[in-house]
Amino acid sequence: MSADTFRLQKVLETFRSSLNENKEVYVKYYIAGWQELVTFMNSLGNVFSFISKDVVSKIQILENFLSGESGSHYVTIQSMVKYELENDLVDLTKRGSHPESGCRTLLRLHRALHWLELFLERLRTSTEDSKTSVMCSDAYNESLAQHHPWLIRKAVGVAFCALPGRDTFFEVLNAGDHAQVVALLGESLPLIAEVYQITEDLYAKNNLLELP
Numbered sequence: 001m002s003a004d005t006f007r008l009q010k011v012l013e014t015f016r017s018s019l020n021e022n023k024e025v026y027v028k029y030y031i032a033g034w035q036e037l038v039t040f041m042n043s044l045g046n047v048f049s050f051i052s053k054d055v056v057s058k059i060q061i062l063e064n065f066l067s068g069e070s071g072s073h074y075v076t077i078q079s080m081v082k083y084e085l086e087n088d089l090v091d092l093t094k095r096g097s098h099p100e101s102g103c104r105t106l107l108r109l110h111r112a113l114h115w116l117e118l119f120l121e122r123l124r125t126s127t128e129d130s131k132t133s134v135m136c137s138d139a140y141n142e143s144l145a146q147h148h149p150w151l152i153r154k155a156v157g158v159a160f161c162a163l164p165g166r167d168t169f170f171e172v173l174n175a176g177d178h179a180q181v182v183a184l185l186g187e188s189l190p191l192i193a194e195v196y197q198i199t200e201d202l203y204a205k206n207n208l209l210e211l212p
């Protein structure tokens with residue numbers, strides 16, 4: 001199997017690696033998890049490329065910080081937040097001199113991680129006649145949609161209609177038969193939820209949840 005083949009297992013492994021014993025989140029593995037998800041989206045077809053392009057550009061912004069001269073401050077989400085806030089590197093109320101801070105960029109992925117969690121939980125508990133498009137859009141309306149303007153919500157709605165059915169979806173996840181996928185989802189979801197919650201608490205504590 002080639003290295004760029006998507007496997008659900010890899011997403012699980014990267015998100016697992018992203019948490020250290022102090023419950024800090026490594027940016028490197030967080031974006032590696034997203035990179036895996038981009039591979040997955042690309043395998044679903046071109047309708048999703050406007051979504052994966054946005055994710056790729058956000059991964060790139062964070063990678064640039066990580067490999068840049070202040071890279072040591074970007075090792076964990078916790079150190080990134082501290083560093084950017086202490087050095088006034090975040091536009092807090094409107095976009096100005098720091099339109100692409102690490103904090104606001106990661107916040108977009110963070111919100112999307114909530115969508116992922118809600119969607120995968122629906123998929124895990126779905127039945128044969130459940131529709132992926134409905135699961136996706138229900139999860140979307142509960143999470144990301146409130147942060148997106150009308151035009152994006154419409155485009156996303158169109159993309160959802162192009163989603164493959166549940167059986168194909170399970171196959172593309174590439175983790176064995178349905179029962180095995182469901183088991184792996186059951187294992188992955190608490191991890192994703194934990195990473196999400198740690199980030200959410202950190203952002204809430206620092207009043208960063210509405211960054212422009």
Ligand code: 1PZ
Nearest residue numbers: 037040041050051054055108109112115116136144152156
């Ligand atoms: C499996 C099917 C994939 C469904 C994806 C459902 C989520 C739809 C998200 C739509 C994003 C539309 C394109 C760009 C939007 C950007 O404006 C926003 C805000 O960023 P800003 O403009 O402020 O810089 N970007 C986002 O909200 C990030 C969206 C990430 C979407 C990740 C999808 C994850 C897919 C995982 C596949 C299982």
